[in-house]
Amino acid sequence: MTEPMLSVKDLHAYYGKSHVLRGVNLEIMPGEVIALLGRNGVGRSTTAKAIMGEVAPKGEITFRGEPIAGLESHKIARMGLGYVPEERDIFPTMTVRQNLLMGVKDTRNPGRHTIDDMLDMFPNLRARADNQAGVLSGGEKQMLTMCRTLMGDPELIIIDEPTEGLAPKIVQQIGDMIVEIAKTGVAILLVEQKLSIALRIAHRVYVMGHGEIVYGGTPADFATRDDVRAEWLEV
Amino acid sequence: METLVFGLLNGVSYGLLLFMLSSGLTLIFSMMGVLNFAHASFYMLGAYFAFTISGSSSFWIALFLAPVLVGLIGAAVERYGLRRVHPNGHVAELLFTFGLAYLIEEVVKIVYGKTSVDYRVPDLLNFAAFEVYGASFPAYRLFVIVIAIAMLIGLWYLLKKTRAGLIIQAALSHPHMVGHLGHNVPLIFMTVFGIGCALAGLAGVMAGNIFVTDPAMAIQMGPIVFVVVVVGGIGSLEGAFVASLVIGLLQNLAVGINASFADIFGFIGLSELSEVGRINISSLAPVLPFLLLVLILIFRPQGLMGEKEL
Numbered sequence A: 001m002t003e004p005m006l007s008v009k010d011l012h013a014y015y016g017k018s019h020v021l022r023g024v025n026l027e028i029m030p031g032e033v034i035a036l037l038g039r040n041g042v043g044r045s046t047t048a049k050a051i052m053g054e055v056a057p058k059g060e061i062t063f064r065g066e067p068i069a070g071l072e073s074h075k076i077a078r079m080g081l082g083y084v085p086e087e088r089d090i091f092p093t094m095t096v097r098q099n100l101l102m103g104v105k106d107t108r109n110p111g112r113h114t115i116d117d118m119l120d121m122f123p124n125l126r127a128r129a130d131n132q133a134g135v136l137s138g139g140e141k142q143m144l145t146m147c148r149t150l151m152g153d154p155e156l157i158i159i160d161e162p163t164e165g166l167a168p169k170i171v172q173q174i175g176d177m178i179v180e181i182a183k184t185g186v187a188i189l190l191v192e193q194k195l196s197i198a199l200r201i202a203h204r205v206y207v208m209g210h211g212e213i214v215y216g217g218t219p220a221d222f223a224t225r226d227d228v229r230a231e232w233l234e235v
Numbered sequence B: 001m002e003t004l005v006f007g008l009l010n011g012v013s014y015g016l017l018l019f020m021l022s023s024g025l026t027l028i029f030s031m032m033g034v035l036n037f038a039h040a041s042f043y044m045l046g047a048y049f050a051f052t053i054s055g056s057s058s059f060w061i062a063l064f065l066a067p068v069l070v071g072l073i074g075a076a077v078e079r080y081g082l083r084r085v086h087p088n089g090h091v092a093e094l095l096f097t098f099g100l101a102y103l104i105e106e107v108v109k110i111v112y113g114k115t116s117v118d119y120r121v122p123d124l125l126n127f128a129a130f131e132v133y134g135a136s137f138p139a140y141r142l143f144v145i146v147i148a149i150a151m152l153i154g155l156w157y158l159l160k161k162t163r164a165g166l167i168i169q170a171a172l173s174h175p176h177m178v179g180h181l182g183h184n185v186p187l188i189f190m191t192v193f194g195i196g197c198a199l200a201g202l203a204g205v206m207a208g209n210i211f212v213t214d215p216a217m218a219i220q221m222g223p224i225v226f227v228v229v230v231v232g233g234i235g236s237l238e239g240a241f242v243a244s245l246v247i248g249l250l251q252n253l254a255v256g257i258n259a260s261f262a263d264i265f266g267f268i269g270l271s272e273l274s275e276v277g278r279i280n281i282s283s284l285a286p287v288l289p290f291l292l293l294v295l296i297l298i299f300r301p302q303g304l305m306g307e308k309e310l
């Protein structure tokens, strides 16, 4: 059996006194696409933030065999862990091209992807390459943040709710894009709410409830588990 | 006529010095989210360091070395002071910079004494650049204008035309995201603070021998630099530039107006001998920046070019 690329064991996190993560356990293999499902407020984003060093983690997190819990975020990023946060933090006053350039960690040693590769892959962005990123639509901003993270050549990307607030047609496009990214061999931890997209692209599914993982399995198995869906997902 | 020409030239050189101070302060504000009360103290350190260095070697070495030293001290203050205070919130940061300003002043008094030191314009530049109607304009002031413009172009090039500059700007507005992209944000912040302090130090090197180098110079300059930053629009370099020149010109042109209220309002019967009638326009010069501050806060709280209100 190969080693997991990312392994999280008994992860706890707090906001002040409120205990938000209560022992999260999960694993991601190289090249795997994992969907992390759960109702609003169960702590999915906090899991992503704790892994990325944005909230203080308690517990064990290893990435490619190295402990990363509590490292500064730039160090985690430089180990090959990319993060697309919920907020789609584009740099609004910079052009699309400049935003992509910001994703390169070291210009003397750029990654596999060039700015032109990104623009070829996503023609919507090419048409707007020299526009200010602030004027892009929600879907385009989401594409841009994902491409910007890809420019840093990560081995694993954590993507937090990429389809939130987008029209169904755009949701479809974002799904296709994630499939494209996965084809390049990058592992993906996708935090999602929409079952349809998660089941379409994920190799494995985790369900989170009240600060811990309550289910893990393949999409095929998950499809048979009405009990899990009823208890942890449906509202 | 010559008062107008000199008022303009002095206004421009003073305005550019103000910009050297306010550009650093406004960058540091974008980073910390609070005004750095100690900023003018780094200006004072620049002047004192230049006095010491030019005494033992030459002004030209001081011109490079003093800002570098001040920048290093600034970087150390950020790394070992502010960075630790930051998690405790804005009030703690503000108080920290307040304490730092007094600390630097007291240290300067212990080392250099309470009165002014004899920091002079270098001999090489101590001549009249040109004469207008018999009055001469000092070459050193022209030199200040040239250095300030060079610094302006350098700063603009760094921030707008290089990738490092784009990363700095992104880190100021979106620090978390820039960190997740693999850029060392704490290092960027330390560098920004260091550069801001070095610019203040450079202003001190060049202004200390035009005005006076004494322990009060920080406290005198500080409020005016705040005015510039607030009037320009907090966080806006373009705004700081415009406000620096406006305030520099306003003050220097007003100084040149040798008319009293009685001269102007004499037609309504204001006498030369009354308290109000005796007021000379030139004596109003120090009031103008603060008048502008108050008016801006009432009528345009986001400043001339700022985006967010205070």
Ligand SMILES: Nc1ncnc2c1ncn2[C@@H]1O[C@H](COP(=O)(O)OP(=O)(O)OP(=O)(O)O)[C@@H](O)[C@H]1O
Pocket: A015, A020, A038, A039, A040, A041, A042, A043, A044, A045, A046, A047
């Ligand atoms: N900065 C914060 N300070 C205090 N509490 C927070 C903070 N951020 C999140 N929380 C709380 O922690 C819990 C988990 O939040 P989290 O953002 O991880 O949820 P989520 O599963 O991503 O859900 P969603 O994104 O749909 O809101 C929630 O109860 C939320 O209210």
Ligand SMILES: [Mg+2]
Pocket: A044, A045, A046, A086, A160, A161
């Ligand atoms: Mg969330």
